[in-house]
Amino acid sequence: MDPLVPVLAGLVVDIVWWLDSCGDEEVDPHxxxxxxxxxxxxxxxxxxxxxxxxxxxxxxxxxxxxxxxRASQLRSFPFACGLVEDETTSRTGYPVRHVGHPGMTVRSGRPVLRPGTP
Incomplete structure:
Protein backbone atom coordinates (compact mmCIF):
# COMPACT_ATOMS: atom_id res chain seq x y z
CA MET A 1 0.00 0.00 0.00
CA ASP A 2 1.14 3.50 -0.75
CA PRO A 3 2.28 5.10 2.56
CA LEU A 4 0.35 8.22 1.60
CA VAL A 5 -3.01 6.43 2.01
CA PRO A 6 -3.02 6.21 5.85
CA VAL A 7 -1.79 9.79 6.09
CA LEU A 8 -4.63 11.05 3.89
CA ALA A 9 -7.21 8.90 5.69
CA GLY A 10 -6.12 10.34 9.03
CA LEU A 11 -6.15 13.84 7.59
CA VAL A 12 -9.76 13.45 6.40
CA VAL A 13 -10.79 12.36 9.90
CA ASP A 14 -8.91 15.28 11.46
CA ILE A 15 -10.53 17.82 9.13
CA VAL A 16 -14.03 16.45 9.68
CA TRP A 17 -13.46 16.40 13.45
CA TRP A 18 -12.23 20.00 13.28
CA LEU A 19 -15.31 21.07 11.31
CA ASP A 20 -17.55 19.32 13.83
CA SER A 21 -15.84 20.90 16.83
CA CYS A 22 -15.59 24.49 15.52
CA GLY A 23 -17.87 27.12 16.92
CA ASP A 24 -20.38 28.87 14.70
CA GLU A 25 -18.21 31.99 14.74
CA GLU A 26 -15.23 30.07 13.35
CA VAL A 27 -16.96 28.22 10.50
CA ASP A 28 -20.40 28.78 9.04
CA PRO A 29 -22.48 25.86 10.43
CA HIS A 30 -24.25 25.26 7.11
CA ARG A 70 -7.81 11.11 18.27
CA ALA A 71 -7.93 7.32 18.55
CA SER A 72 -11.62 7.64 19.43
CA GLN A 73 -12.19 9.88 16.40
CA LEU A 74 -10.48 7.41 14.10
CA ARG A 75 -12.56 4.54 15.47
CA SER A 76 -15.90 6.37 15.35
CA PHE A 77 -15.44 7.82 11.85
CA PRO A 78 -16.81 4.77 9.94
CA PHE A 79 -20.04 4.93 11.97
CA ALA A 80 -20.31 8.71 11.65
CA CYS A 81 -20.02 8.42 7.87
CA GLY A 82 -22.46 5.52 7.59
CA LEU A 83 -19.93 2.87 6.62
CA VAL A 84 -20.96 0.58 9.50
CA GLU A 85 -24.32 0.11 11.19
CA ASP A 86 -23.42 0.53 14.82
CA GLU A 87 -20.91 2.59 16.70
CA THR A 88 -19.76 -0.29 18.91
CA THR A 89 -18.56 -2.19 15.87
CA SER A 90 -16.94 0.96 14.52
CA ARG A 91 -14.96 1.54 17.71
CA THR A 92 -13.22 -1.79 17.29
CA GLY A 93 -12.09 -0.68 13.85
CA TYR A 94 -13.38 -3.89 12.29
CA PRO A 95 -16.99 -3.86 11.09
CA VAL A 96 -19.37 -6.78 11.14
CA ARG A 97 -21.33 -5.61 8.08
CA HIS A 98 -21.70 -2.66 5.71
CA VAL A 99 -24.66 -0.32 5.64
CA GLY A 100 -24.39 0.26 1.91
CA HIS A 101 -25.39 3.92 2.05
CA PRO A 102 -23.79 7.05 3.43
CA GLY A 103 -25.25 9.03 6.29
CA MET A 104 -24.32 11.15 9.22
CA THR A 105 -25.66 10.82 12.73
CA VAL A 106 -27.37 14.14 13.41
CA ARG A 107 -28.22 15.63 16.78
CA SER A 108 -29.26 19.23 17.28
CA GLY A 109 -29.02 19.91 13.56
CA ARG A 110 -25.30 19.12 13.27
CA PRO A 111 -23.54 15.86 12.44
CA VAL A 112 -22.06 14.23 15.51
CA LEU A 113 -18.68 12.64 15.08
CA ARG A 114 -17.63 12.34 18.71
CA PRO A 115 -18.91 9.42 20.78
CA GLY A 116 -20.93 10.55 23.77
CA THR A 117 -21.68 14.05 22.48
CA PRO A 118 -25.07 15.17 23.85
Whole structure:
Protein backbone atom coordinates (compact mmCIF):
# COMPACT_ATOMS: atom_id res chain seq x y z
CA MET A 1 0.00 0.00 0.00
CA ASP A 2 1.14 3.50 -0.75
CA PRO A 3 2.28 5.10 2.56
CA LEU A 4 0.35 8.22 1.60
CA VAL A 5 -3.01 6.43 2.01
CA PRO A 6 -3.02 6.21 5.85
CA VAL A 7 -1.79 9.79 6.09
CA LEU A 8 -4.63 11.05 3.89
CA ALA A 9 -7.21 8.90 5.69
CA GLY A 10 -6.12 10.34 9.03
CA LEU A 11 -6.15 13.84 7.59
CA VAL A 12 -9.76 13.45 6.40
CA VAL A 13 -10.79 12.36 9.90
CA ASP A 14 -8.91 15.28 11.46
CA ILE A 15 -10.53 17.82 9.13
CA VAL A 16 -14.03 16.45 9.68
CA TRP A 17 -13.46 16.40 13.45
CA TRP A 18 -12.23 20.00 13.28
CA LEU A 19 -15.31 21.07 11.31
CA ASP A 20 -17.55 19.32 13.83
CA SER A 21 -15.84 20.90 16.83
CA CYS A 22 -15.59 24.49 15.52
CA GLY A 23 -17.87 27.12 16.92
CA ASP A 24 -20.38 28.87 14.70
CA GLU A 25 -18.21 31.99 14.74
CA GLU A 26 -15.23 30.07 13.35
CA VAL A 27 -16.96 28.22 10.50
CA ASP A 28 -20.40 28.78 9.04
CA PRO A 29 -22.48 25.86 10.43
CA HIS A 30 -24.25 25.26 7.11
CA UNK A 31 -20.93 25.08 5.27
CA UNK A 32 -19.50 22.70 7.88
CA UNK A 33 -22.52 20.40 7.66
CA UNK A 34 -22.45 20.46 3.86
CA UNK A 35 -18.76 19.54 3.81
CA UNK A 36 -19.20 16.73 6.36
CA UNK A 37 -22.18 15.33 4.45
CA UNK A 38 -20.14 15.47 1.25
CA UNK A 39 -17.32 13.51 2.89
CA UNK A 40 -19.84 10.90 4.08
CA UNK A 41 -21.37 10.67 0.60
CA UNK A 42 -17.96 10.22 -1.05
CA UNK A 43 -16.99 7.52 1.47
CA UNK A 44 -20.31 5.78 0.85
CA UNK A 45 -19.73 5.82 -2.91
CA UNK A 46 -16.43 3.95 -2.63
CA UNK A 47 -16.58 0.32 -3.77
CA UNK A 48 -17.18 -2.09 -0.87
CA UNK A 49 -13.58 -3.39 -0.90
CA UNK A 50 -12.23 0.17 -0.64
CA UNK A 51 -14.66 0.99 2.17
CA UNK A 52 -13.46 -2.12 4.00
CA UNK A 53 -9.83 -1.15 3.50
CA UNK A 54 -10.52 2.39 4.74
CA UNK A 55 -12.15 1.00 7.88
CA UNK A 56 -9.16 -1.29 8.44
CA UNK A 57 -6.71 1.59 7.93
CA UNK A 58 -8.60 3.76 10.42
CA UNK A 59 -8.54 0.89 12.93
CA UNK A 60 -4.79 0.48 12.44
CA UNK A 61 -4.24 4.23 12.85
CA UNK A 62 -6.36 4.20 16.03
CA UNK A 63 -4.39 1.26 17.43
CA UNK A 64 -1.13 3.14 16.87
CA UNK A 65 -2.43 6.51 18.15
CA UNK A 66 -1.10 7.78 21.50
CA UNK A 67 -3.79 10.45 21.91
CA UNK A 68 -6.98 8.77 23.21
CA UNK A 69 -9.21 11.52 21.77
CA ARG A 70 -7.81 11.11 18.27
CA ALA A 71 -7.93 7.32 18.55
CA SER A 72 -11.62 7.64 19.43
CA GLN A 73 -12.19 9.88 16.40
CA LEU A 74 -10.48 7.41 14.10
CA ARG A 75 -12.56 4.54 15.47
CA SER A 76 -15.90 6.37 15.35
CA PHE A 77 -15.44 7.82 11.85
CA PRO A 78 -16.81 4.77 9.94
CA PHE A 79 -20.04 4.93 11.97
CA ALA A 80 -20.31 8.71 11.65
CA CYS A 81 -20.02 8.42 7.87
CA GLY A 82 -22.46 5.52 7.59
CA LEU A 83 -19.93 2.87 6.62
CA VAL A 84 -20.96 0.58 9.50
CA GLU A 85 -24.32 0.11 11.19
CA ASP A 86 -23.42 0.53 14.82
CA GLU A 87 -20.91 2.59 16.70
CA THR A 88 -19.76 -0.29 18.91
CA THR A 89 -18.56 -2.19 15.87
CA SER A 90 -16.94 0.96 14.52
CA ARG A 91 -14.96 1.54 17.71
CA THR A 92 -13.22 -1.79 17.29
CA GLY A 93 -12.09 -0.68 13.85
CA TYR A 94 -13.38 -3.89 12.29
CA PRO A 95 -16.99 -3.86 11.09
CA VAL A 96 -19.37 -6.78 11.14
CA ARG A 97 -21.33 -5.61 8.08
CA HIS A 98 -21.70 -2.66 5.71
CA VAL A 99 -24.66 -0.32 5.64
CA GLY A 100 -24.39 0.26 1.91
CA HIS A 101 -25.39 3.92 2.05
CA PRO A 102 -23.79 7.05 3.43
CA GLY A 103 -25.25 9.03 6.29
CA MET A 104 -24.32 11.15 9.22
CA THR A 105 -25.66 10.82 12.73
CA VAL A 106 -27.37 14.14 13.41
CA ARG A 107 -28.22 15.63 16.78
CA SER A 108 -29.26 19.23 17.28
CA GLY A 109 -29.02 19.91 13.56
CA ARG A 110 -25.30 19.12 13.27
CA PRO A 111 -23.54 15.86 12.44
CA VAL A 112 -22.06 14.23 15.51
CA LEU A 113 -18.68 12.64 15.08
CA ARG A 114 -17.63 12.34 18.71
CA PRO A 115 -18.91 9.42 20.78
CA GLY A 116 -20.93 10.55 23.77
CA THR A 117 -21.68 14.05 22.48
CA PRO A 118 -25.07 15.17 23.85
Missing amino acids: SAVKMMENVAWIMGELPADQQQRLIEILGELADAEDDPA
